[in-house]
Amino acid sequence: MIRVHHLNNSRSQRVLWLLEELGLPYEIVAYARDPKTMLAPDALKRVHPLGKSPLIEDDGRVLAETGLIVDYLVSRYGPHLAPDPSAELHWRYRYWLHYAEGSAMPPLLLKLILNRLGWLGRPARPFVERQLTTHLDYQEAELSADPWFAGPEFTAADVMMSFPLEIAVSRAGLNASRPNLWAFLERIHARPAYRRALEKGGAYAFAR
Incomplete structure (x- = not known):
């Protein structure tokens, strides 16, 4: 099952939305921003050195960057959410x-x-x-x-x-x-x- 490392009020909300559009099962590991600095907690660095969200784990892969994650999920699980590669x-x-x-x-x-x-x-x-x-x-x-x-x-x-x-x-x-x-x-x-x-x-x- 896909695991999403989700930070509140962040870009990772888009990943959850995309997974819902694709109808895929997934697990959320939730993180909260520091109320003073508004930065992500250090716990995310245990998943990826940059310690940023979103991150997903799938089939032993750890993927960062929203654009890559979206591209990966669409390519692997939801090609219907992108125009055919042969189309303009x-x-x-x-x-x-x-x-x-x-x-x-x-x-x-x-x-x-x-x-x-x-x-x-x-x-x-x-x-x-x-x-x-x-x-x-x-x-x-x-x-x-x-x-x-x-x-x-x-x-x-x-x-x-x-x-x-x-x-x-x-x-x-x-x-x-x-x-x-x-x-x-x-x-x-x-x-x-x-x-x-x-x-x-x-x-x-x-x-x-």
Whole structure:
């Protein structure tokens, strides 16, 4: 059985959701953030040297990084959640699979760090705000033709894009003024598999 090392209020919520979409049995090993530092506990370093979540164990493998975990689970257990490799949409799917962490998350992380720096972070804030606006406008436009990021059908790329957009609500002011993104969040939060993952994963501050 797949074992998920799950940290509260983290990227690992996406892994639980994907496993629910795939209908796979799994075991959760739960970890809580330090209430002062908000960092993961050192116990995770016993599973992987970097001590970060998500991590999964499957068939003797320990896999880290959300993108790799999602790619692995879809390739091995759920190819129906990705366009056929021979289809042009497959490259769009792979683009959004990597864009989520490679491009969407960095300015959101910078915003968090700058906020914690207080006045020391002020000089960099305009640049980061412009980056956030650029990315949200781009994502909004990309959803103008189809309801999902990789085309007309739900895929694992939408699972990957969920976390940056949920974070953007609190850190970048994402709201109903960007109706395509707002509707996307409403659609994913209404999915039965998403709701089941919330029930099993525990409190998750970013679900509406």
